[in-house]
Amino acid sequence: MKKAKGFVSVLLAVLMLFTAMLPAYASDITTEEIAEETTVQEEITSEAKDDTDAATDDIALEEQWADTEEAKRGINVNPGRDNSERNFSWYMGADITSCSVEISEKEDMSDAEVFTGEAITTYQGDKAAKVTVTGLLDNKTYYYTCVSGEEKSEVYSFKTDDGTFSALYMSDIHVYDDPNDETSLKSTAFDFAKLIRNAGEKADLSLILAGGDMATEGQRVEFEGLTFSKESRDLTFAHIMGNHDRHSFDYKYFKNLPNEMFGPMAGYQSGNYYFEKSGVLFICIDTNNASAQAHRSTVKEAVKNHPDAKWRVVMMHHDLYGGSIPHREGECNLLRILFSPLFDEFNIDLVLMGHSHHYSVSNILYNGEITEAIENGKTVKNAKGTVYFVSTSIGRPEEDSEINYSDKVAIGMEKLTDSYYNILDFSPDALKVTSYYLDTNEEYISFTLTKDDDYEREKIGFFRKLGGILAGYLSTVYGIYVNADRYFDLKEEGYTGVGFFEFVF
Numbered sequence: 001m002k003k004a005k006g007f008v009s010v011l012l013a014v015l016m017l018f019t020a021m022l023p024a025y026a027s028d029i030t031t032e033e034i035a036e037e038t039t040v041q042e043e044i045t046s047e048a049k050d051d052t053d054a055a056t057d058d059i060a061l062e063e064q065w066a067d068t069e070e071a072k073r074g075i076n077v078n079p080g081r082d083n084s085e086r087n088f089s090w091y092m093g094a095d096i097t098s099c100s101v102e103i104s105e106k107e108d109m110s111d112a113e114v115f116t117g118e119a120i121t122t123y124q125g126d127k128a129a130k131v132t133v134t135g136l137l138d139n140k141t142y143y144y145t146c147v148s149g150e151e152k153s154e155v156y157s158f159k160t161d162d163g164t165f166s167a168l169y170m171s172d173i174h175v176y177d178d179p180n181d182e183t184s185l186k187s188t189a190f191d192f193a194k195l196i197r198n199a200g201e202k203a204d205l206s207l208i209l210a211g212g213d214m215a216t217e218g219q220r221v222e223f224e225g226l227t228f229s230k231e232s233r234d235l236t237f238a239h240i241m242g243n244h245d246r247h248s249f250d251y252k253y254f255k256n257l258p259n260e261m262f263g264p265m266a267g268y269q270s271g272n273y274y275f276e277k278s279g280v281l282f283i284c285i286d287t288n289n290a291s292a293q294a295h296r297s298t299v300k301e302a303v304k305n306h307p308d309a310k311w312r313v314v315m316m317h318h319d320l321y322g323g324s325i326p327h328r329e330g331e332c333n334l335l336r337i338l339f340s341p342l343f344d345e346f347n348i349d350l351v352l353m354g355h356s357h358h359y360s361v362s363n364i365l366y367n368g369e370i371t372e373a374i375e376n377g378k379t380v381k382n383a384k385g386t387v388y389f390v391s392t393s394i395g396r397p398e399e400d401s402e403i404n405y406s407d408k409v410a411i412g413m414e415k416l417t418d419s420y421y422n423i424l425d426f427s428p429d430a431l432k433v434t435s436y437y438l439d440t441n442e443e444y445i446s447f448t449l450t451k452d453d454d455y456e457r458e459k460i461g462f463f464r465k466l467g468g469i470l471a472g473y474l475s476t477v478y479g480i481y482v483n484a485d486r487y488f489d490l491k492e493e494g495y496t497g498v499g500f501f502e503f504v505f
């Protein structure tokens, strides 16, 4: 009887356990199924929301483009000398003589501070406003409106930071007003606005860096297209002139650059310039000017005025290591001889370039030799040398399939028809570069440079420095020839007031 009782107890216990487990198991299945169903629903909802957001953003772009008076102001927010300043430039009517920027921390523009500037007469006969805003504080969002006489633009905004920020880098945007295709200006301008929007979803951007060839024919309508969108006007925009930007004479009136340095060999429209932002020294050199000596003066002055900047970044148009087209390799070789001693001497961490339309990232180079390899995903600590980085074209993807890359190149050039944009994340101890496919916004590669207290700047050898200086002077002679040639081209095209050679011829 005892045994029977015991058996019944065990049976009951097993049944109870089974009964207890059964709903739990059934419930687990249901929960998983529900979770899966929910995820699918969320993905569908999210995709639908993305589609709706994109459609809304596209409508917003269409509206901005259709408002031609506002779109054609060409509002361009350039960096100031440092975080506390911004330089503004835009176009105004011929009869307008005064210009100002109103700045407020509030979107309704209450308590706005007013900064007045200068109205310059363009070669077309109307005006370009140049205004510098000063006294900006770190970590703020500022709202602004550009005032032409009595007329105010829409309200836009920009951000300041202190030590950590993200920048969008790309080159050869090529906004193009093709005389044989009336849709080209709008489509290339929209492509750039959408690119800024997509990049803005990857990082909290506060700066655009553009490595030249923003405008295919250097025409004012192309620069207006570059800056028609709110996407562009809500960011600080640092650009350097490419060879295409000087096809006309409009870049001169489009920009308002800080610390701009005009030597006799500078182009007729623009000079080198530099600015400091949250511990990063950006030095922008116009390589249409062949004089490496002129560029050495700029880099030297920039470094002297910002000795404590943790990172030194050069941006220029022509590339040193991006030549995958055999006939361009000669030019790349020449530019390496002219410029790389300069980057060694002043310990430049990263050189941003374009021109070839081919993507490439070099290994860490010093004195023309690899000091450390770069690989996708790699972090290099206290690098001894410079990374040379060439970004692809945005508006003119390269279709050429010839490959002749240098052994100094670490990444890129094998995917010749893909285009990319790049996010540079700066912090006091790290500089991370991430490249994304232009068409899918998926990540392509990334690499990171870091510095700690053991970092020491390399000291250039005597002969390397001397070679660089001699090459600098020789290239200045070549620069005179190139500038004179360009001067006569511009004169022939009817442009006047084009600079140094005006006094000679």
Ligand SMILES: [Fe+2]
Binding pocket: 172, 174, 213, 242, 244, 355, 357, 393
């Ligand atoms: Fe280009």
